[in-house]
Amino acid sequence: xxxxxxxxxxxVSAEAAPARGPGFDxxxxxxxxxxLVITAAVIVFPWIFTIYMSFYDWKIGxxxxxxxxxxxxxxxxDPRFIESIGHTLYFTALAVILPVVFGTIAALxxxxxxxxxxxxxxxxxxxxxxxxxxVALVWTMMFHPQLGVLNYxxxxxxIPPQLWxxxxxxxxxxxxxxxxxxxxxxxxxxxxxxxxxxxxEPYESAKIDGASAWQMFRHITLxxxxxxxxxxxxxxxxxxxxxxxTIYVITSGGPGTASETINIYLYLQAFSFYNIGYASAVTxxxxxxxxxxxxxxLFLRQKAKxx
Amino acid sequence: MDDRKTRVTRRTALKIGAGxxxxxxxxxxxxxxxxxxxGFNWKKFAGQSIEVSLTLGPRAENLRRHEKEFTELTGIxxxxxxxxEQQHRQQAVIQFNSGSPQFDVITESWHVQKxxxxxxxxxxxxKPLLADASLTAPDYDFADFTAGGLRWATQGDGRxxxxxxxxxxxxxxxxxxxxxxxxxxFPKTFEEILMAAEKLTDKAAGQYGWVSxxxxxxxxxxxxxxxxxxxxxxxxxxxxTLQTTTPEAIAAAEYYKKLNKDFAPPGTVGFxxxxxxxxFSQGKIGMWLDGIGFAPPLEDPAKSRVVxxxxxxxxxxxxxxxxxxxxxxxxxxxAASKKKEAAYLYCQxxxxxxxxxxxxxxxxxxxxxxxxxxxxxxxxxxxxxxEWLTCLQxxxxxxRPGLPEIVPVTEFRDVFGVxxxxxxxxxxxxxxxxxxxxxxxxxxxxxEAS
Numbered sequence: 208x209x210x211x212x213x214x215x216x217x218x219v220s221a222e223a224a225p226a227r228g229p230g231f232d233x234x235x236x237x238x239x240x241x242x243l244v245i246t247a248a249v250i251v252f253p254w255i256f257t258i259y260m261s262f263y264d265w266k267i268g269x270x271x272x273x274x275x276x277x278x279x280x281x282x283x284x285d286p287r288f289i290e291s292i293g294h295t296l297y298f299t300a301l302a303v304i305l306p307v308v309f310g311t312i313a314a315l316x317x318x319x320x321x322x323x324x325x326x327x328x329x330x331x332x333x334x335x336x337x338x339x340x341x342v343a344l345v346w347t348m349m350f351h352p353q354l355g356v357l358n359y360x361x362x363x364x365x366i367p368p369q370l371w372x373x374x375x376x377x378x379x380x381x382x383x384x385x386x387x388x389x390x391x392x393x394x395x396x397x398x399x400x401x402x403x404x405x406x407x408e409p410y411e412s413a414k415i416d417g418a419s420a421w422q423m424f425r426h427i428t429l430x431x432x433x434x435x436x437x438x439x440x441x442x443x444x445x446x447x448x449x450x451x452x453t454i455y456v457i458t459s460g461g462p463g464t465a466s467e468t469i470n471i472y473l474y475l476q477a478f479s480f481y482n483i484g485y486a487s488a489v490t491x492x493x494x495x496x497x498x499x500x501x502x503x504x505l506f507l508r509q510k511a512k513x514x
Numbered sequence: 515m516d517d518r519k520t521r522v523t524r525r526t527a528l529k530i531g532a533g534x535x536x537x538x539x540x541x542x543x544x545x546x547x548x549x550x551x552x553g554f555n556w557k558k559f560a561g562q563s564i565e566v567s568l569t570l571g572p573r574a575e576n577l578r579r580h581e582k583e584f585t586e587l588t589g590i591x592x593x594x595x596x597x598x599e600q601q602h603r604q605q606a607v608i609q610f611n612s613g614s615p616q617f618d619v620i621t622e623s624w625h626v627q628k629x630x631x632x633x634x635x636x637x638x639x640x641k642p643l644l645a646d647a648s649l650t651a652p653d654y655d656f657a658d659f660t661a662g663g664l665r666w667a668t669q670g671d672g673r674x675x676x677x678x679x680x681x682x683x684x685x686x687x688x689x690x691x692x693x694x695x696x697x698x699x700f701p702k703t704f705e706e707i708l709m710a711a712e713k714l715t716d717k718a719a720g721q722y723g724w725v726s727x728x729x730x731x732x733x734x735x736x737x738x739x740x741x742x743x744x745x746x747x748x749x750x751x752x753x754x755t756l757q758t759t760t761p762e763a764i765a766a767a768e769y770y771k772k773l774n775k776d777f778a779p780p781g782t783v784g785f786x787x788x789x790x791x792x793x794f795s796q797g798k799i800g801m802w803l804d805g806i807g808f809a810p811p812l813e814d815p816a817k818s819r820v821v822x823x824x825x826x827x828x829x830x831x832x833x834x835x836x837x838x839x840x841x842x843x844x845x846x847x848x849a850a851s852k853k854k855e856a857a858y859l860y861c862q863x864x865x866x867x868x869x870x871x872x873x874x875x876x877x878x879x880x881x882x883x884x885x886x887x888x889x890x891x892x893x894x895x896x897x898x899x900x901e902w903l904t905c906l907q908x909x910x911x912x913x914r915p916g917l918p919e920i921v922p923v924t925e926f927r928d929v930f931g932v933x934x935x936x937x938x939x940x941x942x943x944x945x946x947x948x949x950x951x952x953x954x955x956x957x958x959x960x961x962e963a964s
Contacts, residue, residue, distance in 0.1 A: 267607055267611050268607075268611075268630055268633060268634050268921060268964075269960075269961070269964040270964060351781075351789065351792065352779065352780050352781035353720065353779050353781075353793055353796070353798070354792060354793070354796060368780075370780055370781045371781075372784060373780070373781030373782075373783060373784035373785070374781065374783070374784075375783070375939065378784075458784065459729070459730075459731075460730075461729050461730050461783070461784055461935065462728070462729070462730070462783035462784045462935050462939070463730055463783070463932050463935040463936050463939070464730075464932055475928065478604045479600075479604070479924045479925075479928065480922065480924060480925045480928075481607060
């Protein structure tokens with residue numbers, strides 16, 4: 208009986224599937240060529256060329272010379288590059304953690320039912336829609352130590368004026384403030400989506416068992432929305448690592464080199480100094496760094512799933 | 515159009531231009547432009563189209579505003595693009611390096627791009643074109659260009675790859691009201707600047723004696739301005755060697771530190787010209803050292819609280835010399851252009867007496883033509899105070915390049931700019947200059963060797 212069924216199933220499958228003759232692959236392959244060509248042109252070739260350039264002392268207007276791994280050795284001893292890695296990690300850590308924390312809190316608030324909730328949600332996500340360069344220009348004016356509105360607001364509550372992006376000590380936290388304002392709504396939307404998918408039954412059981420609101424959040428809500436939070440963390444981390452426009456417009460990496468991230472340093476080498484070979488080496492090191500950080504996050508995400 | 519029938523003198527047209535509203539003035543000026551031709555065939559390349567790449571700012575605005583007149587005069591269509599300074603410089607290098615730039619005409623910042631453009635021979639030598647009577651209008655009056663402008667426009671090998679467009683000498687904007695309140699006169703020496711800055715500073719009242727750029731890269735001309743007062747260039751023009759650790763360079767950096775640390779508003783380490791301008795225009799700053807081209811907004815009641823109170827001071831004398839750090843722009847033709855003659859007509863028009871006069875009158879720049887400053891009608895149409903013009907003329911007379919003529923100028927500005935910013939933050943001036951010199955010396959050496 209079982210044997211008959213298997214034979215019948217196979218016969219039906221063979222009938223439904225199109226006939227694949229000897230030239231099947233060759234007939235369909237041309238349809239993939241355009242995509243392959245485009246991928247090769249815009250992804251594979253630039254990468255190979257970047258690696259190639261990183262082995263040259265290549266400056267626009269000067270003769271190029273093969274230098275092997277000298278650009279990478281120089282990078283390892285370049286204090287500005289090393290400093291820029293520190294700035295990048297500091298900026299990224301703050302620009303991931305703060306929006307994720309505030310975005311999750313906002314999502315929990317906006318998940319509750321209250322009058323005009325839709326309107327407040329819409330207002331809350333408005334910053335996300337603004338163009339980063341426009342946002343940066345507005346914040347630059349707000350940060351001005353003598354004429355900016357931020358110091359005016361502080362003066363209303365008796366706090367002395369701050370230097371914001373005009374001091375090496377506060378420049379990165381100030382830049383992070385712009386990121387937080389701009390991207391917390393995105394995290395809120397992602398987590399809100401997660402909260403919408405959380406079932407109500409565990410809460411009913413927990414209430415019967417006498418669990419407090421905090422216990423329900425800690426042991427039911429948080430584990431259930433954790434995969435969504437991790438998605439938000441991955442997105443924020445990628446965004447923060449590649450942050451350029453806001454920093455460039457507001458500080459150009461300054462004061463001095465206090466907010467010079469890898470991106471800013473890379474831009475400076477490639478497009479201000481025209482050190483194409485050296486900038487290519489920076490790109491490769493930066494790419495490796497991003498891959499490593501992403502792998503760590505993916506591992507954590509997988510671990511959360513296993514848990 | 516018969517030029518002779520519509521002969522209107524340039525002087526008359528400028529009078530009209532200065533007094534009438536734009537819409538009425540435009541046709542009159544157009545007639546003037548045509549009248550200047552003196553039988554020269556401007557329409558020789560009618561029907562061609564050229565692309566013009568400009569640095570965003572008042573100079574570009576002046577050219578683009580009157581672009582249609584050029585098309586009417588020559589029959590050449592112009593597609594122009596004005597790109598912010600930093601991006602324009604990068605775009606130019608990338609496009610030139612590609613071998614086929616998308617523009618025929620480009621403006622060049624002499625103080626940053628001159629050597630690179632000259633070394634790479636990216637622009638056409640203007641001299642053969644200027645000597646060609648079939649291409650150069652007889653009334654172009656090349657002799658009218660100032661010696662300073664021509665010196666900037668000429669490369670070390672004698673090629674003149676741009677025509678002079680604008681000179682930007684640095685000077686000091688000073689608040690007459692604040693000076694009067696303290697019974698002070700405008701300083702004549704560096705020492706007097708310090709004394710005045712100290713007396714004008716009242717931190718409790720939010721008033722400061724001084725402001726200037728502190729942001730890395732942008733701050734280097736402030737330091738070199740002071741170096742020139744010590745009769746010292748950052749790079750020896752003859753030997754192309756760094757002079758950035760000389761006692762004069764260190765003294766200039768210490769002086770810069772003193773002014774910006776003790777008498778300038780907090781946060782100047784991050785100030786570029788725009789933050790400095792905003793602070794000065796609020797009426798709480800005594801002196802602001804920067805380029806002369808930033809005057810128009812200070813005299814605009816919609817943007818400034820110091821209208822009518824601004825003094826335009828010539829750079830005071832340093833311990834050894836009195837110089838105004840100067841910068842400038844030229845306009846040239848891409849060597850790869852296929853429409854060089856049409857592009858040359860555009861360059862002629864852009865640097866003509868009429869366009870130079872318009873530039874001066876708007877306060878958007880300081881043209882390199884002597885006639886712009888001597889023509890009474892041009893001066894009568896000036897929108898800025900006469901004191902500004904006097905300052906401009908006298909500053910130009912004591913002008914000296916504010917940045918070294920080397921290829922890696924941007925790297926020079928960045929490396930020394932970081933050191934200077936650290937200096938304002940409290941670091942030792944000498945140590946920062948030594949560190950910056952050590953970092954930059956190999957770059958310069960390599961650049962000169964290649």
